[in-house]
Amino acid sequence: MSNKQVLFTGLMLFSLFFGAGNLIFPPLLGLESGGNFTPAMAGFLATGVLLPFIAVLAVVTVDGGLVTIGSRVHKVFGVVFAVIIYLSIGAFYAIPRAANVAFELGFQPYFDNNGGGPLILFTVLFFAAAYYICLNPQKLVERIGQWLTPILLIALAILFIRAFYLLQNVTGPVTAKYEANPFVTGFIEGYFTMDAVAALAFGIVVINAFKDYGIQSKNEKIKGSVGAGIVAVLGLAAVYICLGWIGAVLPQAGQFTNGAEILTTASQLLFGNTGSLLFSIIVILACLTTCVGLINASASFFQGLYPKFSYKTYVRVLTFVGFAISSLGLNAILDIAVPILVFIYPIAIVLMMLSLLTPFIGKGKTMYRASIALTFVYALYDVLANLGVNVDGFAQVIGFVPFFDLGLGWIVPAVVGATSGYVIDRFVLHGRGQEAITLK
Incomplete structure (x- = not known):
C-alpha cells in the first residue's frame, strides 16, 4: 500500500464528509462566537471532526461493519438498525437534501423563476452526474479523490487566501449563546452536524477502496483506513477553522442569519460578481461528492445484505428515490427526517464507542x-x-x-x-x- 493510495483515499473521504451542511455551519459559529471563536471552534472540532473519525475506525476494525456491531445487542437489532441508518442518511434524507441544498445555494440564485422547472432541471443533471460516478465503484477514488476533491480544495483555497489577505483579524461581538461556555456550545453544534452517523456508512467505502487497490490483509486495510482518516480530518479541521474565521471577522456580521448568507456575501465582497460563481462551484461540488459517497455506501451495504440484486441495480433505485424525494423541497425533507436522525444518532454513537x-x-x-x-x-x-x-x-x-x-x-x-x-x-x-x- 503506497502513500499515494492513502492520500487519495483520504481526499475522497474528506469530500464525502464535506457536504453543504459542513460548509455553512462553521461561518455561523464564527459569526455568533466572535471573540470566543477559539474555544467555540475547539468544541466544534471535537464532535464535528474527531467523532466521525472514531466512527470510521469503529466500522473498519470490525468484520461485517455496522451489522456486526449492532448484532452485539441482538442479531435482529443489528440488521434493522443498520438498514434504518443507511436509509435515513441515504435515499430518504441526506441524498435528496444534498441535491436541494446544491440547488438552493448554487443554482437557484441565477433564476428569477420560482416554479418547479429549475429544480427539476438541476436535479436531473445532479443525479445523472452522481449516477455516472457511482456506476463504477472501482474508479470512485480516482473520480473523487484525484479530480473532484482537488477542484473543491482549490476553490476553497482561493476564497481563504483572498479572505486572509483582505479581511482584518477583528472579531465581532460575542452573542449570548457563546458567552457562558463557548466550548460546550461549539461541542453541541458539531454534534448536530450528524457526521458521526454518516461516518458509519462511509467506513464501507474506505474498505472497498483499499480492496480495489488489491489490499486483502485486514491489518493493512485498518492501517490504510487510519491514514486516510487522518488525511480527511486534518483537511476538515483546516477548512472548518478557515470558514469559521471568515464568519468571525466579516464586516457587518450582525446582518446575517445563516452560514450561506455569510459565505455568499464574503464571496461577493472578495471577488465581486465572480464570487457568486465561486461559491456556487464550492456548494455544488461539496453536495455532489457527499451524494456520491452516500449512494455508493448504501448500494454496497444493501448488495451485501441481499445479493440477489446487483450493485448497479441498487445504485439505480437509490438514485431514483433520491431524485423523487428531492422534488418535495428542502423544508419537507427536513420536517420528515430530522426526528428520525435525532432518534438514531445517540444510539449510533454509543454503539461505535463500545465497539472501539x-x-x-x-x-x-x-x-x-x-x-x-x-x-x-x-x-x-x-x-x-x-x-x-x-x-x-x-x-x-x-x-x-x-x-x-x-x-x-x-x-x-x-x-x-x-x-x-x-x-x-x-x-x-x-x-x-x-x-x-x-x-x-
Missing part, C-alpha cells in the same frame, strides 16, 4: 443491551419532543440527569448502563461459573 473500546471492555451482551436500552429512553424522548408531542410528564421522570437541557441527556445513562452491564458480564456471570455472554 472492545479490546479493553470486551463484547458482553449485558453491557451492550443495558447501555442501548437507557440510551433508547432518552432518544425516544427527543424524537417525541421534535414531533411536537407533549412530553412534560416524561421530562419530569428522566430529566434529572446532567446535560438533559442541552439535548445530551443520554450520555450519563449510557455510561451507567455500559458500566453496570460490564460488571454483570465480567464478574457476576463469571462468578457463577457461567460463560460470558458474548458474540464470537
